[in-house]
Amino acid sequence: MTTKDDRVRNVLTVDVEDYFHVRNFADTINLEDWETLEEVAPNATYRILRLFEEQQVKATFFVLGWLAKRHPRLVRAIHAAGHEVACHGYFHEPVRAMTPDEFRADVSAAKKVLEDTIGAPVLGFRAPSFSIDESSLWAFDVLLGEGFEYDSSLFPGRMVPFGFAGVSRQPCRLDRGAAGAIMELPLTTLTVAGVKLPFAGGGFFRAYPYAMIRAGMRHINEREHAPVVVYFHPWELVPQQPRVAAHVKARIKHYLGLTTMEKKITRLLRDFAFVPASEMLETCR
Numbered sequence: 001m002t003t004k005d006d007r008v009r010n011v012l013t014v015d016v017e018d019y020f021h022v023r024n025f026a027d028t029i030n031l032e033d034w035e036t037l038e039e040v041a042p043n044a045t046y047r048i049l050r051l052f053e054e055q056q057v058k059a060t061f062f063v064l065g066w067l068a069k070r071h072p073r074l075v076r077a078i079h080a081a082g083h084e085v086a087c088h089g090y091f092h093e094p095v096r097a098m099t100p101d102e103f104r105a106d107v108s109a110a111k112k113v114l115e116d117t118i119g120a121p122v123l124g125f126r127a128p129s130f131s132i133d134e135s136s137l138w139a140f141d142v143l144l145g146e147g148f149e150y151d152s153s154l155f156p157g158r159m160v161p162f163g164f165a166g167v168s169r170q171p172c173r174l175d176r177g178a179a180g181a182i183m184e185l186p187l188t189t190l191t192v193a194g195v196k197l198p199f200a201g202g203g204f205f206r207a208y209p210y211a212m213i214r215a216g217m218r219h220i221n222e223r224e225h226a227p228v229v230v231y232f233h234p235w236e237l238v239p240q241q242p243r244v245a246a247h248v249k250a251r252i253k254h255y256l257g258l259t260t261m262e263k264k265i266t267r268l269l270r271d272f273a274f275v276p277a278s279e280m281l282e283t284c285r
């Protein structure tokens with residue numbers, strides 16, 4: 001009989017941001033308006049903490065600095081429950097839209113607010129919208145300079161609007177010469193009939209039926225002997241969130257499958273084994 005410990009370990013991550021932070025709505029919602037909007041992420045994150053406790057699973061929470069500054073108690077609750085607190089930037093600005101100095105300022109402010117809040121080092125980073133690509137490899141040097149030990153921003157393959165052609169499917173070490181080496185935990189893709197599909201969570205898990213998610217997870221774990229890096233957002237578990245008057249394509253992308261997501265995540269946690277990002281990387285050093 002297979003026990004939970006025998007199963008391939010996957011990586012469970014939550015990008016803690018609200019519905020109004022997403023790139024998809026950036027044309028509609030200005031940064032100056034963020035503080036006037038109704039938030040759903042804090043309560044949803046507390047619900048996620050209860051779900052993870054019920055399922056006895058630990059995860060990595062990539063928290064947006066802006067949100068951490070407003071909700072320090074939430075960040076401390078994540079840390080106190082034994083999960084890993086990591087960094088998702090401060091203002092959710094795509095890396096490739098910033099200069100190296102702008103990126104350094106953003107990521108350093110986010111790391112500081114998180115570390116001051118939990119009183120412990122923050123070692124992991126995930127770029128907003130997975131926005132590190134071949135044109136922004138300098139971001140790794142900035143991350144190393146700011147004391148980060150790993151990144152989880154790269155999506156193997158070329159997909160619009162993100163994608164990174166050259167990276168391995170497995171956790172790997174990226175050598176940056178004089179800057180040092182950073183560990184990379186790439187997001188997961190699945191090849192179906194020769195086509196590479198994003199397969200790591202978020203809108204993709206909202207769109208796919210659970211049977212397909214389970215089959216994909218099994219395929220990657222059992223045939224490819226690779227972990228799946230799963231991510232989702234707290235707002236994806238809140239079907240009744242305020243509606244944004246964005247253009248129709250953005251609305252379809254954002255509101256698709258919200259009612260199914262909590263059930264899918266719960267089933268996923270029952271059917272597969274997960275660890276936080278830092279624990280997965282321990283084995284690859």
Ligand SMILES: [Zn+2]
Pocket residue numbers: 015017088092127128129
């Ligand atoms: Zn994000």
